[in-house]
Amino acid sequence: MKIALLGYGKMGKTIERIAIDRGHEIVLKISDNIAAYDLSLADVAIDFSIPTAALNNIITCCKNGLPVISGTTGWLKDYEKAVKVCEQEDSALLYASNFSIGVNLFFDLNQKLAKLMQPFKEYAVAIEEIHHTQKLDAPSGTAISLADQIVANSSLTGWKAEQAEKNEIPVYSKRIDEVPGTHTVSYASRVDTIEIKHTAHSREGFALGAVIAAEWIKDKKGVFTMKDVLSGLK
Numbered sequence: 001m002k003i004a005l006l007g008y009g010k011m012g013k014t015i016e017r018i019a020i021d022r023g024h025e026i027v028l029k030i031s032d033n034i035a036a037y038d039l040s041l042a043d044v045a046i047d048f049s050i051p052t053a054a055l056n057n058i059i060t061c062c063k064n065g066l067p068v069i070s071g072t073t074g075w076l077k078d079y080e081k082a083v084k085v086c087e088q089e090d091s092a093l094l095y096a097s098n099f100s101i102g103v104n105l106f107f108d109l110n111q112k113l114a115k116l117m118q119p120f121k122e123y124a125v126a127i128e129e130i131h132h133t134q135k136l137d138a139p140s141g142t143a144i145s146l147a148d149q150i151v152a153n154s155s156l157t158g159w160k161a162e163q164a165e166k167n168e169i170p171v172y173s174k175r176i177d178e179v180p181g182t183h184t185v186s187y188a189s190r191v192d193t194i195e196i197k198h199t200a201h202s203r204e205g206f207a208l209g210a211v212i213a214a215e216w217i218k219d220k221k222g223v224f225t226m227k228d229v230l231s232g233l234k
């Protein structure tokens with residue numbers, strides 16, 4: 001498979017290594033705001049860029065009929081625009097706030113735990129995410145996905161960074177050295193605390209998940225999520 005890498009930073013470089021190990025070829029690497037780039041050699045594009053560039057990169061791929069997966073976080077206010085262009089152009093798009101298989105299992109666990117905790121109002125839920133100091137966005141995309149899942153499975157009305165209202169989930173963001181990504185969901189009562197936690201040991205899990213998703217979407221059309229990819233693996 002021939003891959004265009006839109007974003008050649010920490011993730012782009014890790015994806016390159018894993019893609020080559022799996023027998024793929026990198027035919028384009030973009031690491032800047034280039035007005036026009038040639039996607040004609042690629043079978044699929046992988047966008048891990050910056051929040052202000054992701055939408056434009058996705059639209060460019062869709063307009064070229066090139067299936068694209070995006071892991072860039074911090075641009076989701078524009079997600080519906082990306083979906084609309086993808087559908088208009090009859091192309092393929094998959095966005096995931098986190099491509100790691102472990103985090104996607106953690107998402108399932110989070111949903112199940114939220115349902116289980118729903119009747120027990122004495123427990124206060126909170127989310128904490130810890131990432132490296134170069135991260136541009138906060139809260140992390142993964143923390144937002146976790147919060148949205150809890151809202152969908154509880155009587156809580158939303159989430160807020162740090163100081164949340166009574167009916168909201170507080171999301172705490174910490175930035176420490178080189179931490180690749182740690183997410184904790186906790187339910188605290190006066191007498192005890194229940195916690196689930198995912199700790200990434202490196203960027204390999206994110207990158208492998210992204211390459212697996214790119215392999216999966218290559219010949220498809222439509223708008224997909226990691227659930228579609230993982231249901232094919234089970």
Ligand SMILES: NC(=O)C1=CN([C@@H]2O[C@H](COP(=O)(O)OP(=O)(O)OC[C@H]3O[C@@H](n4cnc5c(N)ncnc54)[C@H](O)[C@@H]3O)[C@@H](O)[C@H]2O)C=CC1
Binds near residue numbers: 072
């Ligand atoms: N969904 C997931 O599983 C994961 C998502 N991420 C997200 O992926 C993104 C990238 O993360 P990192 O590689 O750690 O960041 P990074 O800062 O190391 O790399 C981003 C790269 O994008 C480049 N860039 C700037 N403008 C661009 C443009 N217009 N087109 C293409 N590239 C451009 C930058 O020069 C930089 O090299 C972030 O939004 C991060 O939150 C990171 C890890 C996992």
Ligand SMILES: O=C(O)C1=N[C@H](C(=O)O)C[C@H](O)C1
Binds near residue numbers: 097135136141143206
């Ligand atoms: O910026 C990162 O590094 C990461 N970003 C993603 C996020 O915002 O959730 C995924 C992962 O935690 C690493």
